[in-house]
Amino acid sequence: MEGSSIWKKLLVLLVLASFIIGCQPPAQPTPEAQPPAVEETQPPSEAKPVELTFVTWSYGVETIADNIKKFQERYPNITVTHKDYSWLEYHDTMVAAFAAENYPDLVYGSDHWLQEWASAGWLVPIEDYCPDVKEYSAELAPYALEGMTYEGKVYGLSYYADTIDFVYNEALLKKAGFDKAPETWDDVYTMAKALKEQGLQYPIIMAWSQKEGAFPEAWTSMVFSQHEGHHALFDADLKPTFNKEGSAAYQIMEWLVKVYNEGLFNPASLTTAEIDQVKAMQAGQAAFTIFPQYNMAEVNKPGSGEYAGQFKIALMPGKSHATVGYVRFYAMTPGVVNKGPEYIDAACKFLHYFGGKTDGQYLVVKRWAVENGLGFAQLPLYQDPDVIAAFSSWGDVPTIEQQAKLARSKEGLTTWYGAWDIFARAEIHKAILGETPIVDALNNMANKWLELAQ
Amino acid sequence: MTTLDHAVIRRKAKLWDRLYPYFSVLLPILVIGLFTIYPVLYAVRISFYQYILTKPKVHPFVGLANYIEVVTSYYFRNSLINTAVYTVAAVIGITLFGLGVALLLNSKIRSANALRVIILLPWAIPAVVGGLIWKWILNSDFGILNGILYAAGFIKEYIPFLANPNLAKLSLIMAAIWKEGPLAAIFFLAGLQLIPNELYEAAKIDGGGGWKIFRHVTLPLLKPIILIVVIYETITAILVFDLIYVMTGGGPGDATSMISWFAYAEIFKNLNLGHGVALAVIIALIILALILAYLRIIKYEEVVG
Amino acid sequence: MGITLKRQIGSFFGNLLVFLLIIYILGPFLWMAIASFQGENELLKRPPSIIPQNPTTDNYRYVFTGEIPTAYEVKGQLRSRISQEARLIAPALKNSFIVAIVVMVINLLIGTPAAYTFARINFRGKALWYNFILGSRLIPVMAVAIPYYVIIKNLKLLDTYQGLILIYCALTLPFTIWFLSMYISNIPREMEDAALVDGCTPFQALVNIVVPLMAPGLVAASAFAFMTSYNEFLFARLITQSIKSQTGPVIIASIAGNPDASYSLISVCITLGLIPPLILAITMRKWLTEGLSASITFR
Structure with a gap:
């Protein structure tokens, strides 16, 4: 109808805005990421069921599902829900989720976003919550370790590095x-x-x-x-x-x-x-x-x-x-920390299984390397016969x-x-x-x- | 007793009659209000604060600083020029396409019936999907357009349509005409069908040729529809996002970086919510100004015409 | 003589123009359909074959059954890994469809009475509310993406149909109301006035008298609401998180942006995703034109 009423509307809105907004500072979309140094208590009773959400970009979705299945068989009290977004949309989708304080528990991270996400408080340093993860650092290629470190703290375990x-x-x-x-x-x-x-x-x-x-x-x-x-x-x-x-x-x-x-x-x-x-x-x-x-x-x-x-x-x-x-890694969000020790414990188990060792083996990392040719930061894997065999089929291992x-x-x-x-x-x-x-x-x-x- | 009851009922009915208008618009206004008032307040407020997601603890009030920083940046000028060029070209293209197609559909050419059946298809599909299809067709290594031109001997080398700044702009405009043109055509067709046949007959008797009739009968009567189409397509073009998102990502260089893409990048890539939102407010004001101008034109037309 | 020749030339160019337009409009769709019946290696030839040399339905079979196309195992310049996501296209289209239908129905149920009120009844603040509704569509979506997300999250509707439906209603209702109120105001009001004098309430007048007269308008408005919801991408991408609610455009964009995707599979997904809107576009066209004609008559 008449154009002038659009102005009227805008004016009303602005006035309304000044009333509602004027009194409070912008909300703080900040998580309570202060690491309350996790006490070394015994893991909570085995039976307590824990549900974790895990967000990745869409690569090898069925392999991920299979890895999750095996992980759940090993830890029957933990259920992992997997969600995936296309690689091209991953960063922006996660930013929208994080900015609205919607934290999945575990996510894929990348070295070129680590500082951004960690400084915004969207990731927590895993070494504060899963102290034994630092033991893997010694076996990592330096570039990968650097890519997972922010302000001196380790924020992830590597999914692959190339x-x-x-x-x-x-x-x-x-x-x-x-x-x-x-x-x-x-x-x-x-x-x-x-x-x-x-x-x-x-x-x-x-x-x-x-x-x-x-x-x-x-x-x-x-x-x-x-x-x-x-x-x-x-x-x-x-x-x-x-x-x-x-x-x-x-x-x-x-x-x-x-x-x-x-x-x-x-x-x-x-x-x-x-x-x-x-x-x-x-x-x-x-x-x-x-x-x-x-x-x-x-x-x-x-x-x-x-x-x-x-x-x-x-x-x-x-x-x-x-x-x-470069390195892409498994990371933990404040979502886990907010939910308490059972979740922290379960998330640490997840991190160890996916990015660390299970029964002395880099189980999942090795699987990606052998089946998909993904690179790795865990230097001992260069001596692994399965990996050498797989890599030799497409490249010259010494050059690599x-x-x-x-x-x-x-x-x-x-x-x-x-x-x-x-x-x-x-x-x-x-x-x-x-x-x-x-x-x-x-x-x-x-x-x-x-x-x-x- | 009974009369009193009637009076009560009537009063109640009166009340209900008075309330009905409000009641009938309540739900839509609630839904729309939920997704308008809070988001707008949020956006306008944020635009006056420094709001950088990587600095979650500090949100000082900065007044108009976000607006000033955005407007004075090189990227703003660049994307504003790109948007203006794109908008003018797309709107002209879409309008001419729509008008031409509508005239064909309204004509006696028999093959136009086939066109009539399929005309709405591009409009009916998601812009993202339309963009993906065009991106593939224009692909410089495997694209079918290159394939056809090459097979037909028109070109010796595949053309990198989306890697050349000017061709990339043209490609976007072509995809936009493909996607938006059909709706414009249907609008014009609807308008053409409203023009009484007698008017044409009369014009013919007066000895008007095809072009003369179009110029003096059809065009003036279509003017209101042209205005609707122009304003609608202008808004659509200024806000264009999906097509760029899938087809060029703003590239090559910043040749197709449009203003809404710039706003998106400020929020989701630079994580500078303040900047992004200030930009969005600027875009909204530009559109508002255009609409007011449009309403002014209509008023003027009514007074003069 | 001269005139007939002129007419013939005119009709020749007219037909040629129609032909070119048909290719421009239909070409991209045809190419998608053709591509979906080819193996990847054929699509990557220079130039690609416009007529499939070895047409195959393997790509479709993979999407529906998970059986890996033979062309993937044997020869061809293609990624041996294939996009498992391609198999999500059917449920995603179902999600799109359900959401779009519900949005359409809501638009009709609450949009029509509101449009009628705006067209026919005077009440206080009418112009303000009307402009508020229309003005709500001026906001660039980028600005409100995050607050939208916050709203949906606070309502605990992330990754649900309801969340999408709510947003799409907010996006489509303004157009529905504007369009239908224009439509209604072009319907002569004598019959309603008579009914109102006879003691009908405005609502009864709307249901009994106006609605039957505005069928083309309702169809056009429904089609718009359906299309908008079926095709929306940005918000769908932001607030859906799993195949529980992810819609067609989200999955298609995701597959096409996936380093594992083969062009054959992308074209299958696109082709499948196009079927519902295309059916709608073809069947609704006549109604749409009529509806538009009636609503843009100028007073």
């Missing part, structure tokens, strides 16, 4: 007359150029779509490999150093712009998700890529395509061959181990890393597309970092 690997198609390289893997980015450029001349349209593909989880990790691993030692992106005080001309990041950006402009880099990379990247590699549409190692089991699976068995890991090309190692030893945790893991990462993606895109000069893009990234850091 390196970001440089992968090439050996058959295509041989056909072009190269019988050695590239060792530097210049090598990659030379080989790509030769491959292009022989008819391969885009020799390099990346899964660098805006939404792809491993995009910043792949970019960072390129920068790491081009840099000697630590502090490739930030100095010891977490001040950005990557925006200086001549920095490793600058060199990598120059390289990316070069391969993009010369048509060696599939322009579709900027919208490609991991699933398409893997398929493009399998189809022989590209010879070089960077992806999380677990995809190796996939691309080399016998019968999965013309080039199955031809995909090889090369150490990340560059000066130091360093790469990014060597790359894992050169793996470092992402730099700048802070509460604002996740936010910065989203911003950085767009800037990297714009520099590659030539919309923004490299220096400006890197400066924008640095400025955003400093802005978020305050």
Whole structure:
């Protein structure tokens, strides 16, 4: 009806608002995450039934269900309800749930969200509640331990941990007359150029779509490999150093712009998700890529395509061959703590079973490694014959181990890393597309970092 | 006695008659109010506080700081321009598409019957699913559109539709026309069917050709519907989210980062509720202003016309 | 002569235009349906086959029975792991359907009387309430996503049909009321007035006289309410947590974003998910046009 009444309505609302709101400060969506150092009492009577909720992203859902079933057989008084969300939606869905103080008991966490979630009070340090979990730390790859540690406390047990690997198609390289893997980015450029001349349209593909989880990790691993030692992106005080001309990041950006402009880099990379990247590699549409190692089991699976068995890991090309190692882990929320000691006890049992040892074995971690080719942070598993056998079917175990030893945790893991990462993606895109000069893009990234850091 | 009873009943009936209007609108207003008043109050309040989820203990009152920070940021300018370009292009495209299809459906062309049966299909499906389908069709490695163009010899190389900033914008607009155009077409068709045949006959007798009739008879009569469609599609375009969410994620770079996507990212990626909500309030005000402008136009039309 | 030739050319271009439009509108659906009958390896060829070379129903069988398609074991450039989630599509569509039907019924039951009141009866604050209802749809959903979540959580309705139904009623009622009140105000009121004089209450007048006259409008409004609820994504994603209440769009988006998903399975899920709204769109079209025609007559 008449337009003026909309204003009236708005006015009424505003007045109402000022009445209702004026008197109280915004609610505190903060959990009572103060760890009341759990007393070492005997676990409560066995019979008491406990129900735990466990939220994951949707990967291997039936394997998870089977693991839960076995866990429940072992601890009949504990029931685990499993819920899953797609990986692409996981973070945002969890944020909405946490922000509304709806805590599932146990969740999948990731190193690039740990600081964010822990500082918001959405996760609790498991070492305060399950003291014996610290014993696993000694056997962990350092990058993984770092990825699960916030303010000196351990927040999770690893579900899997992997390196970001440089992968090439050996058959295509041989056909072009190269019988050695590239060792530097210049090598990659030379080989790509030769491959292009022989008819391969885009020799390099990346899964660098805006939404792809491993995009910043792949970019960072390129920068790491081009840099000697630590502090490739930030100095010891977490001040950005990557925006200086001549920095490793600058060199990598120059390289990316070069391969993009010369048509060696599939322009579709900027919208490609991991699933398409893997398929493009399998189809022989590209010879070089960077992806999380677990995809190796996939691309080399016998019968999965013309080039199955031809995909090889090369150490990340560059000066130091360093790469990014990352970790995804089981974590505990304040929800458990609020429910009391029986729940804490049950959750600890769950964590031990899924991310730790059962009967002296990393039962679940090993299962993921053997059945799905997921990497791991538990170094003793590299000696496990089953794991060696499984990994040998798709890769060269010495190279895998060597790359894992050169793996470092992402730099700048802070509460604002996740936010910065989203911003950085767009800037990297714009520099590659030539919309923004490299220096400006890197400066924008640095400025955003400093802005978020305050 | 009996008369008194009647009087009581009548008074009761009167009371009930007086109360009935309120009673009949009560439930809808309660449901809508539940999901309007509290959320709006919550949102407006939060927008005046620093509310960063990773700093759960500190929520100082910051006045208009959230608004100022948001409005002065590079991303706001960028997404505002993107949104404006997208909105103008999508609204024009949808309106022309709707009008064209409606004219075809209303014409004597026989094949139009087939079109009539399927026209509403895109509108009936979830935007998320529509976006997914288009994303796959436009895929630069396996997409059917590239496949067809390639097989037909139109292109030598697959085109990375969603990886090129301009093509990505165009793709979004094309998907939006596909998704929203059908409803506009049905609106226009409904309008066309209201135009009495006699008017056309009269125009024909006066010697008007097809275009003249359209220009002087059809278009003026459709004006109110055009306005409805334009305003509805403008709001839809400004709030566009699902399509971007699945098709581009705002990329490549920030070429398709629209204002509602920006608000979403501030809340769910940056965890800065204050910023995100301030942005949402700004969006709501923009839309409100557009609607008021629209009402003003209608009033003007009524007075002048 | 000249005129007939001109007419023929005109009709040729008209038909061509119709043909192109049909391809534009129908193409994406056809491609989904075609893809769902192909193995992944065929879909990943360059160019993919538009006409299936080896049509197969394996993908459907997997979704309904869990039997793994042979193409997955043998050859093909596809992820050997398949999305187990694809098997959730049938229950998810059931959830969507139930929620959408209930929302539709509620819209009719409480939206119609409210629309009638706004169209015909004067009462204090009418304009204010009417604008309040319409204005409620101005709020960008992003701003209210978290408060919505809080409300549903406090009502203990997370992961339930009721939670979804409540939200969707709030989202659809404004349109229903606006649309139906426009519709009703275009119906001549003489008959109701006569009935009211005869002692009918407004409600009786509505039920006995107006409702039978507004069938197309009711159908159109129901279709809108149904579609909105059936298709809604953002809130469904936020407040549903398990297959107990997850709806079609949530599961489809999740499968498509899942690194384990094969294109064949995605297209099966999309195709299955499209069937109900497509049936509705085709059967409701005529009513919808009529309903719209009647409600947008301008005074």
